[in-house]
Amino acid sequence: MSSQAAPVEAHGHHDVRPIRKAAMWVFLGSECMFFGSMIATFLLFRNETADGPGSELFNIPFTSASSFVLLMSSLTMVLAHNAFGNRDARGTRIWLAATALLGTVFLAGQIFEFTEFVHEGLTLSSSSFGSAFYMLTGFHGAHVAIGVMMLMAMFYLSLDGRLYDDRGLNVELVGLYWHFVDIVWIVIFTVVYLLQV
Amino acid sequence: MVIDTSKDLVPARPTGIWSWITTVDHKRIGMMYGITALVAFFVAGLQALLIRLQLTNANGTVLSADAYNQLFTMHGLTMLLIVVMPVGAAFMNYFIPLHIGARDVAFPRANAFSFWLFLFSTVILLSSFVLGGAPDGGWFGYAPLSTQLEEYVRMDYYAVGAQLLGVASIMASANFIATVFTMRAPGMSLMRIPVFTWMAVVVSFLLIFSLPIFGVGLFQMFFDRNFGTQFFGGGGDPLLWQHLFWLFGHPEVYVLILPAMGIVSEIIPVFSRKPLFGYPFVVFSGIAIGFMGFGVWAHHMYTAGLGPVAEAGFGVATMMIAVPTGVKIFNWIGTMWGGKIRFELPMLFSIGFVSLFVIGGLSGVTHSVVPSDYQQHDSYYVVAHFHYVLFGGGVFGFVAGAYYWFPKWTGRFLDKRQGLWHFWLMLIGFNLTFAPMHILGLNGMPRRTYRYGEGLGFEFWNQVATVGSFIIGLSFLIFAWNLIRSRKHGELAGDDPWDGRTLEWSISSPPPVHNFDEIPVVEHVDDYWHRKYATDEEGRAVRMPDVSGGTVAADTDTGGDDSHEEDMHMPSPSYYPIVAAAGIGTMGYGFVYLPVGWIVVGIGALITMWGVFGWSLEPVTRGGEHE
Ligand code: HEM
Numbered sequence: 106m107s108s109q110a111a112p113v114e115a116h117g118h119h120d121v122r123p124i125r126k127a128a129m130w131v132f133l134g135s136e137c138m139f140f141g142s143m144i145a146t147f148l149l150f151r152n153e154t155a156d157g158p159g160s161e162l163f164n165i166p167f168t169s170a171s172s173f174v175l176l177m178s179s180l181t182m183v184l185a186h187n188a189f190g191n192r193d194a195r196g197t198r199i200w201l202a203a204t205a206l207l208g209t210v211f212l213a214g215q216i217f218e219f220t221e222f223v224h225e226g227l228t229l230s231s232s233s234f235g236s237a238f239y240m241l242t243g244f245h246g247a248h249v250a251i252g253v254m255m256l257m258a259m260f261y262l263s264l265d266g267r268l269y270d271d272r273g274l275n276v277e278l279v280g281l282y283w284h285f286v287d288i289v290w291i292v293i294f295t296v297v298y299l300l301q302v
Numbered sequence: 303m304v305i306d307t308s309k310d311l312v313p314a315r316p317t318g319i320w321s322w323i324t325t326v327d328h329k330r331i332g333m334m335y336g337i338t339a340l341v342a343f344f345v346a347g348l349q350a351l352l353i354r355l356q357l358t359n360a361n362g363t364v365l366s367a368d369a370y371n372q373l374f375t376m377h378g379l380t381m382l383l384i385v386v387m388p389v390g391a392a393f394m395n396y397f398i399p400l401h402i403g404a405r406d407v408a409f410p411r412a413n414a415f416s417f418w419l420f421l422f423s424t425v426i427l428l429s430s431f432v433l434g435g436a437p438d439g440g441w442f443g444y445a446p447l448s449t450q451l452e453e454y455v456r457m458d459y460y461a462v463g464a465q466l467l468g469v470a471s472i473m474a475s476a477n478f479i480a481t482v483f484t485m486r487a488p489g490m491s492l493m494r495i496p497v498f499t500w501m502a503v504v505v506s507f508l509l510i511f512s513l514p515i516f517g518v519g520l521f522q523m524f525f526d527r528n529f530g531t532q533f534f535g536g537g538g539d540p541l542l543w544q545h546l547f548w549l550f551g552h553p554e555v556y557v558l559i560l561p562a563m564g565i566v567s568e569i570i571p572v573f574s575r576k577p578l579f580g581y582p583f584v585v586f587s588g589i590a591i592g593f594m595g596f597g598v599w600a601h602h603m604y605t606a607g608l609g610p611v612a613e614a615g616f617g618v619a620t621m622m623i624a625v626p627t628g629v630k631i632f633n634w635i636g637t638m639w640g641g642k643i644r645f646e647l648p649m650l651f652s653i654g655f656v657s658l659f660v661i662g663g664l665s666g667v668t669h670s671v672v673p674s675d676y677q678q679h680d681s682y683y684v685v686a687h688f689h690y691v692l693f694g695g696g697v698f699g700f701v702a703g704a705y706y707w708f709p710k711w712t713g714r715f716l717d718k719r720q721g722l723w724h725f726w727l728m729l730i731g732f733n734l735t736f737a738p739m740h741i742l743g744l745n746g747m748p749r750r751t752y753r754y755g756e757g758l759g760f761e762f763w764n765q766v767a768t769v770g771s772f773i774i775g776l777s778f779l780i781f782a783w784n785l786i787r788s789r790k791h792g793e794l795a796g797d798d799p800w801d802g803r804t805l806e807w808s809i810s811s812p813p814p815v816h817n818f819d820e821i822p823v824v825e826h827v828d829d830y831w832h833r834k835y836a837t838d839e840e841g842r843a844v845r846m847p848d849v850s851g852g853t854v855a856a857d858t859d860t861g862g863d864d865s866h867e868e869d870m871h872m873p874s875p876s877y878y879p880i881v882a883a884a885g886i887g888t889m890g891y892g893f894v895y896l897p898v899g900w901i902v903v904g905i906g907a908l909i910t911m912w913g914v915f916g917w918s919l920e921p922v923t924r925g926g927e928h929e
């Protein structure tokens with residue numbers, strides 16, 4: 106059970122928070138296999154560049170910086186969750202917005218990076234390496250984008266105080282999701298970028 | 303009765319077609335899964351009969367090679383993903399909440415969404431026959447067959463249809479897991495859950511972890527076909543698909559069989575009048591099967607050349623997985639042993655299940671031996687194996703469940719005489735059809751080929767098989783008639799016709815919308831049985847006096863003056879799940895016909911957004927209550 110004071114469990118209704126959390130954890134387990142399969146595919150094709158461009162294109166300082174931005178967004182997410190737990194509406198709003206912003210910066214970095222790579226000749230269809238690289242990082246980017254949208258929805262709801270902890274999307278669930286996406290990126294950054302160069 | 307209509311306008315009373323479209327009741331959703339699957343069963347059965355006609359004689363002329371490829375692919379795909387899995391989902395939907403003493407699943411609207419998405423994916427897959435050709439690369443969809451582009455859309459239908467079915471299944475599974483782990487009645491500890499529900503949990507976990515792997519493979523197939531990626535062709539590797547597919551495919555076969563095993567584990571104790579022998583063993587062997595199921599996938603790939611070390615490893619692992627499977631067989635036999643067996647229809651089908659499953663399991667073990675499998679692979683021997691486990695196992699188990707629970711769904715029995723005809727015809731027809739395939743396969747008849755030459759000696763057993771298949775067809779016509787007729791005209795059954803052991807028998811038939819007037823407090827495995835029976839000094843069950851329906855009031859279906867009425871807010875009906883699912887289905891069609899289809903994808907995305915936004919903004923229960 107959640108440690109926060111639960112609204113009285115009226116009428117034999119279940120407190121929905123642990124239920125939602127359980128489902129979220131299960132979903133994230135599923136996501137692990139999803140990303141795991143794509144990482145395995147990438148490792149299989151890491152040298153299949155068809156004599157075209159491959160991992161030498163990676164700009165480690167740049168990607169390190171954008172990874173750092175994403176890492177910081179996990180911190181702001183924690184702060185948002187904390188503020189929410191303390192019933193601090195203003196803090197919640199600020200940190201939600203900060204998290205969404207950092208996520209957007211990360212996405213912008215990824216788009217920039219992709220355009221650079223395409224420019225250098227690494228595309229989805231140029232080689233198996235390219236296929237696996239774009240599929241993996243692209244799906245991760247899509248996850249970040251969905252996360253940003255959820256954060257913005259939360260922010261919007263918080264404006265007129267419609268952010269509850271016991272209904273629909275809540276800060277805790279979005280937080281779980283966000284941290285997960287973040288951790289996946291750390292794995293991707295290590296395996297795809299750092300270990301290949 | 304329970305739905306409190308005073309506070310708010312209700313779209314419709316719970317009757318009529320609109321009430322089914324907007325329903326969030328797990329029982330109705332279960333019913334709809336079951337009916338859809340039954341219809342699909344007849345479609346896929348018809349495909350099978352066409353295949354059998356083609357193979358009756360050498361150089362068959364009934365079907366062209368092209369038609370044959372579409373039919374055997376769609377037969378397999380439909381039977382596995384649109385029949386057996388959804389029938390499992392039908393039983394799970396209906397009985398998980400009843401088994402654990404809950405009023406609904408954790409997320410009623412998401413549950414409805416899963417069903418509608420499943421339905422639309424089914425429509426997508428089946429409509430492919432008339433919209434450019436059905437998938438024809440086998441249910442296993444091996445590359446490079448699946449990535450050929452001459453056939454414009456066929457395997458796109460496969461990639462999209464299976465992907466959407468997967469999404470629906472993942473959502474349903476997360477829902478079931480959340481339900482079982484967080485919504486059990488007081489006292490319903492994990493080791494008191496009925497075995498069927500335990501198996502449902504294992505199945506849900508298997509799907510949660512295996513479907514995303516398949517999903518990645520399907521995306522890769524789709525990208526290879528539409529965006530020019532090189533996962534399986536070019537610098538890629540067709541074996542990658544095989545690994546991803548079977549990493550899903552083997553757990554999937556347990557997804558198909560475990561619900562049937564669970565059903566049989568419910569039925570055999572009731573009709574032997576004994577508790578299930580070794581309940582914890584049945585549960586833990588089910589869990590063990592789940593775990594081990596992820597470590598044996600390459601036994602489908604022995605002939606792909608993985609090298610002797612890998613093959614030996616996977617061979618040993620495969621032999622080991624037969625152990626927990628065997629444990630269950632002994633548990634069922636142990637339950638029957640010394641029991642007072644009543645040979646009612648559910649029991650007959652259950653015994654059929656156990657016997658036929660043993661045969662299928664044994665041929666499975668012969669596959670696990672690598673050199674022996676080199677001979678059997680891609681031959682009709684494998685076809686015999688998986689029909690014994692899937693049809694002899696799965697389908698017999700589900701039919702047993704249908705005879706067992708039909709009184710709970712409708713308040714009436716299925717007709718016994720017709721049921722006996724069904725049983726014997728199905729048993730005989732089944733064995734006539736599939737036993738000869740062992741011989742054919744060992745004599746070298748390859749599977750997945752649309753005809754065989756004269757003079758190979760395959761004719762006789764193929765003719766036997768074709769005769770058998772039509773007997774199976776006949777038996778299911780009888781079953782369908784029985785289902786349709788008995789729904790209104792069957793013999794009245796009452797609430798607890800079989801002297802059942804689990805909670806669903808403690809409530810009225812059919813159950814009220816809210817399932818339980820009062821959430822039961824559970825003290826035992828087979829709690830309802832213990833409410834009815836005490837044990838004497840010799841451990842024999844003695845019926846307790848005066849108990850007719852346990853502690854639960856029996857007159858729930860009369861509705862009206864029930865004092866707990868005001869305490870229950872059932873989730874309100876909602877049409878957003880079907881809107882969201884329809885949007886995704888529309889997107890699916892668009893993806894099949896890329897690049898023109900991008901427009902359709904866009905339209906679908908808009909519909910999906912409408913559904914999702916409406917869904918998140920609407921309160922779950924009238925009166926602003928959460929669920
Ligand atoms: C005793 C446990 C089992 C063992 C040891 C076993 C072993 C095997 C092996 C080694 C194969 C590959 C044969 C080949 O292609 O050469 C196979 C195929 C198959 N098995 Fe089993 N099996 C078992 C139980 C089951 C169950 C319970 C099901 C489903 C309910 C099942 C369904 C299938 C299917 C569908 C195939 C064929 C897949 C295809 O190639 O299309 N098996 N089995």
Ligand SMILES: [Cu+2]
Nearest residue numbers: 552555601602
């Ligand atoms: Cu297998």
